Amino acid sequence: MVNQKYKDASLDMLEYIDASPTAAHATREAIRRLEASGYRRLDEADSWKIGAGEKFYVTRNDTSVIAARVGSGKCEEDGFRIVGAHTDFPGLRLKPNGIYSKNGYIQLGVEVYGGPIVHSWFDRDLGIAGRLVVEGEPVLFDIRKPVCRIPNLAPHIRVNKNEELKFNKQDHMPPVVGLGDESTLEAEPVRKLIAESAGVDESKISTWSVEIFDLQPGTLGGMSDEFVFVRSIDNLASCHAALEALTNAPDKPFTQVIALFDNEEIGSATMQGAASRFLDAVIERICLASESPREAFYRAIANSIIMSVDGAHAINPNYAEAHEPRHHLVLNGGVVHKVNANERYTGQIDAVAHLVKCAEKAECPLQKFVARTDVGTGSTIGPMTATRLGIRSVDVGGPILSMHSTREMAGTEDQLHMINLIREHFS
Numbered sequence: 001m002v003n004q005k006y007k008d009a010s011l012d013m014l015e016y017i018d019a020s021p022t023a024a025h026a027t028r029e030a031i032r033r034l035e036a037s038g039y040r041r042l043d044e045a046d047s048w049k050i051g052a053g054e055k056f057y058v059t060r061n062d063t064s065v066i067a068a069r070v071g072s073g074k075c076e077e078d079g080f081r082i083v084g085a086h087t088d089f090p091g092l093r094l095k096p097n098g099i100y101s102k103n104g105y106i107q108l109g110v111e112v113y114g115g116p117i118v119h120s121w122f123d124r125d126l127g128i129a130g131r132l133v134v135e136g137e138p139v140l141f142d143i144r145k146p147v148c149r150i151p152n153l154a155p156h157i158r159v160n161k162n163e164e165l166k167f168n169k170q171d172h173m174p175p176v177v178g179l180g181d182e183s184t185l186e187a188e189p190v191r192k193l194i195a196e197s198a199g200v201d202e203s204k205i206s207t208w209s210v211e212i213f214d215l216q217p218g219t220l221g222g223m224s225d226e227f228v229f230v231r232s233i234d235n236l237a238s239c240h241a242a243l244e245a246l247t248n249a250p251d252k253p254f255t256q257v258i259a260l261f262d263n264e265e266i267g268s269a270t271m272q273g274a275a276s277r278f279l280d281a282v283i284e285r286i287c288l289a290s291e292s293p294r295e296a297f298y299r300a301i302a303n304s305i306i307m308s309v310d311g312a313h314a315i316n317p318n319y320a321e322a323h324e325p326r327h328h329l330v331l332n333g334g335v336v337h338k339v340n341a342n343e344r345y346t347g348q349i350d351a352v353a354h355l356v357k358c359a360e361k362a363e364c365p366l367q368k369f370v371a372r373t374d375v376g377t378g379s380t381i382g383p384m385t386a387t388r389l390g391i392r393s394v395d396v397g398g399p400i401l402s403m404h405s406t407r408e409m410a411g412t413e414d415q416l417h418m419i420n421l422i423r424e425h426f427s
């Protein structure tokens with residue numbers, strides 16, 4: 001049986017994910033948790049006065065958030081302990097002129113964001129969520145009912161019955177939201193629905209960003225609750241673990257930082273992504289309180305370390321040949337240290353030694369991931385932030401199945417292991 005303490009950590013993670021149908025919602029929920037723990041908002045446009053012990057956060061685009069607890073020591077000598085993760089996940093986003101009628105249906109023309117497992121989106125109950133700007137103010141909305149669905153084609157009527165069903169993203173992905181024709185659209189039913197759910201006057205919406213999300217709430221599963229089933233474990237589970245660890249971390253001479261970035265799934269090259277100067281800017285501004293701030297910044301960089309946290313591929317028993325035979329990751333086997341000779345994952349040797357020490361102290365089992373030599377691997381924010389900042393960095397993650405499916409799967413025990421590991425990194 002799975003011990004209750006593991007279930008509690010995973011259930012809280014499920015609450016975080018259920019509150020986060022978009023990266024903006026994931027950021028809002030992160031901020032809610034930070035503020036409940038005494039963190040205050042700073043704006044990049046303001047002048048900052050931050051001293052030892054200060055707990056603050058700052059966002060860009062309201063979809064990335066960096067939170068820091070300023071250490072009691074000297075920034076140049078004690079440096080930063082940083083955790084990086086990402087708030088975004090693959091999905092479907094409404095096109096500008098995306099609402100149309102076709103063959104008696106009202107449909108949503110969607111762009112595909114990142115690299116989802118396309119077929120996992122078919123025949124699911126889908127909700128709509130996103131952001132509006134109403135009289136200059138941002139408003140989040142979140143329609144928690146199955147307003148749309150992407151219907152599969154029955155096998156009986158497929159033209160080439162014996163061929164594998166292939167999906168064309170332009171033709172086959174637009175969800176249906178109702179029945180109707182051009183005259184139905186005149187009343188702007190989708191806009192009305194969104195305005196109503198957000199509690200705003202539809203005529204005052206100046207712009208929006210609208211996303212489709214899987215509505216089914218997360219749950220524990222398996223014979224003994226050993227599994228977690230939910231969307232977006234990659235990488236909201238890591239955001240949750242970073243938040244839990246930071247808000248429960250002890251006071252230290254070094255500064256503890258979590259950086260939850262948007263846009264990892266599309267390469268991070270945005271003003272709020274991990275390839276931007278967002279993290280550098282926050283770190284440098286913390287060093288500005290020193291006597292010689294520019295030098296303090298560079299010394300702090302040399303005395304800092306980043307743990308980059310993102311999902312890892314657990315062994316899929318039905319596709320075991322896809323995995324490196326001597327590096328099978330198991331669910332509930334603990335945190336994964338990711339290795340790649342070509343630096344798709346980072347791991348300066350002293351950063352790896354730091355990881356091993358943290359894992360020992362936290363009593364967190366460690367497993368090692370390396371991809372098959374003939375397959376290659378994904379990447380994550382670790383190499384990017386390490387390159388940009390020149391901070392030693394190590395890539396870790398929780399083992400999951402069905403990465404980038406609209407319903408992913410993890411082990412119930414691994415969330416607490418990850419929280420404990422990050423807390424040790426902050427200790």
Ligand SMILES: [Zn+2]
Pocket residue numbers: 086234235264310311380
């Ligand atoms: Zn990821």
